[in-house]
Amino acid sequence: MKLLEYQGKAVFAEAGITVPASRLVTVEPGGTKQALRERTAEAARELSAEGADGADGAEGAEGNRHGVVVKAQVTTGGRGKAGLIKTAGSPEEAGEAAEAILSRDATVRALLVEEMVSIERELYLSISVDAPSARFLILASASGGVEIETLALEAPETVKRVEVDPFFGLQAYQSRGLAFDLGLSGDTAKQFAKVVGALYEVFRSRDAELAEINPLFVTSSGRLVAGDSKLIIDDNSLDRQKEFEVTREQFGTETEYAAALEGIPYVQFEGDISLMCAGAGLTTTVYDLVQFEGGTVANYLEFGGPNYRKARRAMELCLENQSKVILIVTFGTIARADVMAEGIVEAIAELKPDRPIVTCIRGTNEESATQTLRDAGIEPLLDTEEAVRTAVAIAKGERQ
Amino acid sequence: MKLLEYQGKAVFAEAGITVPASRLVTVEPGGTKQALRERTAEAARELSAEGADGADGAEGAEGNRHGVVVKAQVTTGGRGKAGLIKTAGSPEEAGEAAEAILSRDATVRALLVEEMVSIERELYLSISVDAPSARFLILASASGGVEIETLALEAPETVKRVEVDPFFGLQAYQSRGLAFDLGLSGDTAKQFAKVVGALYEVFRSRDAELAEINPLFVTSSGRLVAGDSKLIIDDNSLDRQKEFEVTREQFGTETEYAAALEGIPYVQFEGDISLMCAGAGLTTTVYDLVQFEGGTVANYLEFGGPNYRKARRAMELCLENQSKVILIVTFGTIARADVMAEGIVEAIAELKPDRPIVTCIRGTNEESATQTLRDAGIEPLLDTEEAVRTAVAIAKGERQ
Amino acid sequence: MSIFVDETTPIVLQGATGSEGSFWAKHMIELGSNVVSAVTPGKEGQELHGVPVYHSVRRAQAVNEAEAAMLFVPPRFARDAVFEALDAGIRRVVTIADGIPLQDQVQIRAAARAAGAQVVGGNTSGVISPGKSMLGMFPYWIERVYRPGTVGIMTRSGSLTNEVTAWVVAAGFGVSTLVGVGGDLVPGSRFAEFLPAYEADDDSEAVVIVGELGGSMEEEVAELVARGEFTKPVVAFLGGRTAPSGTRMGHAGAIATGSSGTVAAKVAALEKAGALVADRPRRVGELLRSVAA
């Protein structure tokens, strides 16, 4: 689960990492532009007031008394380039910024209005997993603000790494050493080491896949402040991470949100063919084959594993798309072919889909599955490539 | 630091280990026997009342409604044999038990009055450190209530062990496996595994040298209840274990308490010679040599390491004894001989000890030390055995 | 011979008394797997398909010493069960659990490395040497997919493996040992770690890799091939060639992060090392024919 910036920052602040003072402005569905402008301006005004009397010392850093940043709360990257982050010198400008952001992306559901921090320099810090070594991997750079991949390519010598043994845990010498390796010194080095320790605690205690602060500001008064947050919680750990809930604002579309609530892996695209396939590997492969055949994908949906009995729900999700055909490809072992075929037949009977369905269902009890489909009037295919070609031809209108 | 039973049980209860409902009765210095009887009886009465209306469900186990156990809170072992634990069928009997205990040992400063638990069987459980393997060591036995050393000798097959890697930590399979290896089953096995986990948490989070529950009762209604607690906190960890304070009741004598507050290793004996020596090894060796020469030791005191500048305080502690001579033996490196000699000379000048002092001070700057002592009119010895013989002879009145 | 497991390897089952575990345990035994013990806490004294059940792996080992452990325990108990197997001295472990927390997987792999053990999984179908032994869940009854033969297969996928293996069989080959390292971000064991065994295995004439975008396991194989440490023919199929960068598709760890982890990079590394790369499952069979009998 990718947390939104403000959610991640709340976790950071709780762990003792300083974040800018802020207000969250939610975008009411159906609300007027005027209302949004006003609420954003009000948030900016409150922040300025706090900055003026310094009341927000607990979580706030020193701010520019009037300047704020308005940031769209979406989980996609590249918000700056996409025009989803704007600075504002006054509450009125903040309101205008909010409106401008929404005009860029109407799916935005929340805005974070933050005090503007006086920035001396920007660092990079992240913690993730290094699979080959089975270590937690801390990456840091004295040149923050850009993507770590870009940094690693353009200035590899600036990217420092520390590997943490999962049983030993992070040691003080490692955080300290990283600070010195970045060229930090004195109090900045000490603060940095503390942030590393706190972020590691966040990473471990929240079962994160990634905990990233980029940029990590060094303010002109020498404080370290998290300029952004990227916190991805491991989906496999959500049953022991009760604190985090799947919320609508984490998703671009209602369908993605609905699929996530259902536990069905689902990604929305803009093409013609709805994939409803079993297994990540096979689904990805079918995606490739569709592309090879000149087709386009409307959605990726994994119908298999724990979801192989959810044919109806999976098909419903596919039908919410503007796809032209649903392509079902499976080759299951536990996800029995006969059960899947029965589910599909039932789903068709109930949902009466408005578009053709191509099936290629193999695996355990595949003979029975084939019979079930035939009995329901579907002509089952048994070769993946043939099924893909058929679906592409239908999508192109070359056949029905 | 050896915690008293009630202190250890408080920690256990906080960790989720069930302990009997109880009341602590402190022995007021100078209080009357009558007052102690009454307060003990009142405590017993309160416990009975709780048992009757079941109000104490949070920390209490099911009790005999009227029976209580009165237990002297001292850190020495063998309380039962020493007559320091007594059962009582009524509040009045509880008062009499308190009086009887104090008549056995007038140094007792606190009594724990506990509900009497209906016992089905008694188990043994402890966690300590195994130095050679560098593991935490869990020992358990289905035959509790006796010393583990006795168990290990008399019924070694009943003592089960689990080694815990300090980095991996205790794993669920280990607690569970231990329960089954003890022959427990069903809910008792589950409860036992939980107690193991909780005791391990206590052991680790409190920097314990030893965390022991002996006996660990299985009550007639199938609950696991800690019948006793033995919790020794590592003295080297006290600066990160702020929760625990050195208290008077942990010690048999005022002098031992005073020494502990001062951080001076001190043990009280009943003999003639006060040892004031540097280093645990050398002090222990001098103790041996005194015995070899037919002498007896009044106290063991380590005057060395971080305390080598505390000659005055060390000598004061020795003078609180009924010893006949103070024997000072050192052979220091950082604990410089000259500094120690100067301290001793000053201490003598200030305290004007009423008994002879024998010195054998060697090590860094020993020539200067020798001169300092001579200048003060002391004839310094430089051979440990000679010093011991001299002290023994003085103690026996064979010389001055 | 085979790799990892053959008909002689004594196996202990963990958590196999549940309905699914029991179902697959029965299939394992039917296929020839030498199952000697089963472990389910609290059920010592019972039997599972004629196999004695014990409270703990240690207790089982004291009676019937197993060399491999097959875990049917749920994801959140997988770490504990793997640690238990390792602690009892077992050095080959398969855990099929789909959904093991990532950081548990990191600890599982770290513990395995520290112990010098191979843990296969999670999120895998397991390991099968068709006709000899099986640790896990494979539709070995589908002859057109699982037939004994001379091609070693390593895979990160489940359904896709069936798809690819079917093409291997269709091309006239069979499978020596198939190892499903699993689809998790941090599998207990990695492709390259099995290559020495395949190299030494007389029954394996070539190896097929079923990979996908994300991670670096395919590049590690390329490295061993390039260094000449693996000399048999390698044919790879990789899913996710056209996956949009940065999009996470599925829960299988198929994350393409920038330039590294892309299928393009993997294909380049493998081809440079001299391995053959199929662009679609069907091609795996064709390429195998070009390099093996």
Added chain:
Amino acid sequence: MSIFVDETTPIVLQGATGSEGSFWAKHMIELGSNVVSAVTPGKEGQELHGVPVYHSVRRAQAVNEAEAAMLFVPPRFARDAVFEALDAGIRRVVTIADGIPLQDQVQIRAAARAAGAQVVGGNTSGVISPGKSMLGMFPYWIERVYRPGTVGIMTRSGSLTNEVTAWVVAAGFGVSTLVGVGGDLVPGSRFAEFLPAYEADDDSEAVVIVGELGGSMEEEVAELVARGEFTKPVVAFLGGRTAPSGTRMGHAGAIATGSSGTVAAKVAALEKAGALVADRPRRVGELLRSVAA
């Protein structure tokens, strides 16, 4: 040659820029110790007695590679400093800190074992090969106590070591290498773990053990002697023969628990193995004369 450290062993100092560390660092260098770097976070660029100071052990190692680390850090930072040394590849570490938390010591020893390293201490004076090198704090300037020679010494004590060594010297011998394993309940390294090195050391003709009640380190020595794995003469002195059972005297881990850990048991084990046991320090010299030239 010597064991653990000689005049060629490059040494890095950790936490030696404080007053006490600096004092002993100077003595180390005077005695011949090959100190190549010092590490104190925040002080890189400074010098300590002509030795360059670095922020971290890794940074120091990148410039001057040390093989041994000498730690003058306070007890509560000892674990971190030891881990730092081990992580930087150093396999011989001495930590003198007196008062390391017990559970930290357990982790230090466990980490050392996992890394295949020897950590000496805490609560020790360190290691000295008189006339060649010193890691720690010994009054080597007292000729009647520390004279080069052919007797290896291992000890759990501080002051008592000076006492015993004085008798070794008084008997006409000198010291090859003295290893203070330290007085803690869980020392980083144990007596028996140095015996192979003493066995191989041409400079050591006999070994003296200065032990005490508590623990099992003396019994472990007896076991190696009994097994014939250590063949040179062993003379032991053990403090605490008359200590009341169950009484804990001092903070040095001298806990006698029941039958095991008593001096009587240790003496019995050592004598049965063929070692000589002195009942008082003076006897150590006499016994040495009976077995060594």
